[in-house]
Amino acid sequence: MTIDTLAAYRDEYAITEQYAFLSHAAVSPLSRRIVDAVANQLHRAASEPAVRLFPEIFTLMADLRQRLAQLINARESSEIVLMPNTAMGLNSAAVSLPLRTGDNVLVLEGDYPANIYPWQQLAYKGVLTKMVPQRAGGLDVDALAARIDRRTRVIALSTAMFATGFRNDIATVGRMCKERGIFFVVDAIQTLGAFPIDVQACAIDFLAAGSQKWLLSAPGAGFLYVRRELLDELEPGAYVGASSVVDPMNYLDYNLTFPPSAERFNLGTPNIMGAVALHAAVGMLQEVGSRLIEQRVTTLVDALINDLTERGHSLAADTAPEHRSGIVVVQLPNPEVACKRLEEAGVIATVRGGLRLAPHFYNTLEEVMRVGEVLGDR
Numbered sequence: 001m002t003i004d005t006l007a008a009y010r011d012e013y014a015i016t017e018q019y020a021f022l023s024h025a026a027v028s029p030l031s032r033r034i035v036d037a038v039a040n041q042l043h044r045a046a047s048e049p050a051v052r053l054f055p056e057i058f059t060l061m062a063d064l065r066q067r068l069a070q071l072i073n074a075r076e077s078s079e080i081v082l083m084p085n086t087a088m089g090l091n092s093a094a095v096s097l098p099l100r101t102g103d104n105v106l107v108l109e110g111d112y113p114a115n116i117y118p119w120q121q122l123a124y125k126g127v128l129t130k131m132v133p134q135r136a137g138g139l140d141v142d143a144l145a146a147r148i149d150r151r152t153r154v155i156a157l158s159t160a161m162f163a164t165g166f167r168n169d170i171a172t173v174g175r176m177c178k179e180r181g182i183f184f185v186v187d188a189i190q191t192l193g194a195f196p197i198d199v200q201a202c203a204i205d206f207l208a209a210g211s212q213k214w215l216l217s218a219p220g221a222g223f224l225y226v227r228r229e230l231l232d233e234l235e236p237g238a239y240v241g242a243s244s245v246v247d248p249m250n251y252l253d254y255n256l257t258f259p260p261s262a263e264r265f266n267l268g269t270p271n272i273m274g275a276v277a278l279h280a281a282v283g284m285l286q287e288v289g290s291r292l293i294e295q296r297v298t299t300l301v302d303a304l305i306n307d308l309t310e311r312g313h314s315l316a317a318d319t320a321p322e323h324r325s326g327i328v329v330v331q332l333p334n335p336e337v338a339c340k341r342l343e344e345a346g347v348i349a350t351v352r353g354g355l356r357l358a359p360h361f362y363n364t365l366e367e368v369m370r371v372g373e374v375l376g377d378r
Contacts, residue, residue: 006296009288010362016340020367025162025190025358027212027219029136030277033218034152037098057272064279067286068223072188072207073198078261080188081224086189087114089208089224090156092265093185096119096234097154101126105154106147109134109333112162119156133316136315137329140168145176154183160190163353166317167191167326174203183230191224194297194326194360196290205230211274214326216360217281226262234264241267245354288361294334296361297326302370304328306359312378316354329373330355338375345374 014033018299021029043052065077074080083089095118099105105119109131119129130152132144138161155177160167170186177184184207193214195282199207207225211217226234236258242248243266246257250346258264285293305319305328316329335355342349347370350356359368 005288006362008365009070010282010364013362014286016362018346020363020370022357022359022363022368022371023348024070024194024214024216024360025352025356026350028214028216030218031216031281031284033284034277034280037276038218038220041273041276049196057275060254060279061275063268064146064275064282065223067279067282068225069292071192071282071286072225073200074225075228077290078263079228081226081262081265082114082270082275083208083210083222083224083265084220084274084331085222086187086208086210087118089206089222089265090185090187090222092224093120093156093206093208093226094122095239096236096265098233098235099125099127099153102128102132103153104128104149104151105156106130106132106144107156108132108139108151108158108161108163108168110137110143110163111156111158112187112190115156116186119154123240134161134164134166136166136323138162138323139168139173141169141172141176148176148180148182152180152182154185156185156187158187158190159195160191160327161317162190162327163329163356164317164327165329167195167323167325169322170197170204171202174201177205178203190327193212193293195254196295199225199227211278211281213279214360215278216285218274218277221271221278224262224265226265227313228261231260231262232266239267241325243268293361297359298324300359300365300368301326301362303365304359304371307369307372308375311372311376313320313375314378326358326360328355328357330357334376343372343373345370347371347374 015029065080069077132147151372183205186204188207188209192209205227210222212219244264246259314331331354335351338350338355339349
């Protein structure tokens with residue numbers, strides 16, 4: 001990515017005029033094009049009948065599903081359904097997989113609750129959730145393999161750990177699941193938009209992600225990917241709505257027949273503004289290109305890690321290149337105090353266990369180096 005290209009996209013973010021925003025693992029700021037797209041949609045919703053806008057909205061959402069399919073290398077957009085958040089996608093997976101009494105699900109210690117609670121909730125049907133201990137801040141593949149037994153039916157894993165920044169080896173786990181006939185469910189919210197992921201190469205059955213972090217969009221939107229061959233194995237979910245059936249606009253037919261696509265998880269009225277925002281955000285990410293974004297985020301994270309470790313700071317996760325994500329967590333005695341000091345210096349971070357830093361592609365090396373300048377040496 002050239003300096004000129006970076007500057008052009010950096011101008012999309014008004015927040016850069018006041019802050020070095022390094023908290024994309026929390027809730028990202030909005031680009032100007034998202035603000036403009038949503039404002040235009042709101043203006044039209046105020047001045048035109050909704051029914052007149054529906055054809056354009058449906059076209060936009062169809063294009064968004066296609067773009068999301070491309071983003072994760074799904075085979076077709078019918079494997080994508082829009083969701084309000086990551087948790088709804090993970091719950092859809094949990095209640096739909098054909099699990100029975102005595103089956104077990106493996107999850108990773110330290111993972112975000114959205115990828116723990118839906119599986120623990122299955123205790124009502126006799127499904128056991130087993131916790132795999134983390135090592136060096138993330139997944140130890142050998143420890144995971146050692147926990148698998150003949151009743152393991154699901155492995156549920158995040159692409160990166162929200163509280164340490166450790167990037168898990170999704171591809172290896174996917175191969176392991178495929179070889180052993182285990183369902184693989186992935187929470188991708190902490191990498192998607194910064195690092196590419198290939199659901200086919202990684203043998204992923206379900207993948208869920210929300211909009212507000214590395215996808216650089218507004219909260220309250222996201223999507224779920226469902227591998228198409230899996231659809232016939234799924235059980236009717238705990239929730240259905242008017243949009244879950246084959247002919248959703250034929251309201252009084254009451255034909256409870258699910259479509260042969262991920263749309264069976266679509267309950268009802270969509271988050272139109274969230275879809276408009278996410279469409280604009282994904283469009284910009286695809287303009288820049290996933291490989292260029294990965295390279296830029298990696299460059300910024302490498303610089304941050306090198307500077308902080310040279311200053312004597314300890315990090316929460318193994319920093320081997322293959323385990324680096326866009327998240328760096330610094331272990332400090334008082335991370336809240338450090339976070340406040342950074343904010344006073346114009347640098348936005350988050351406290352999650354330690355001091356969490358998360359630059360995106362439009363950030364600069366000067367911005368990430370300000371962190372060490374403010375924290376000083378240990």
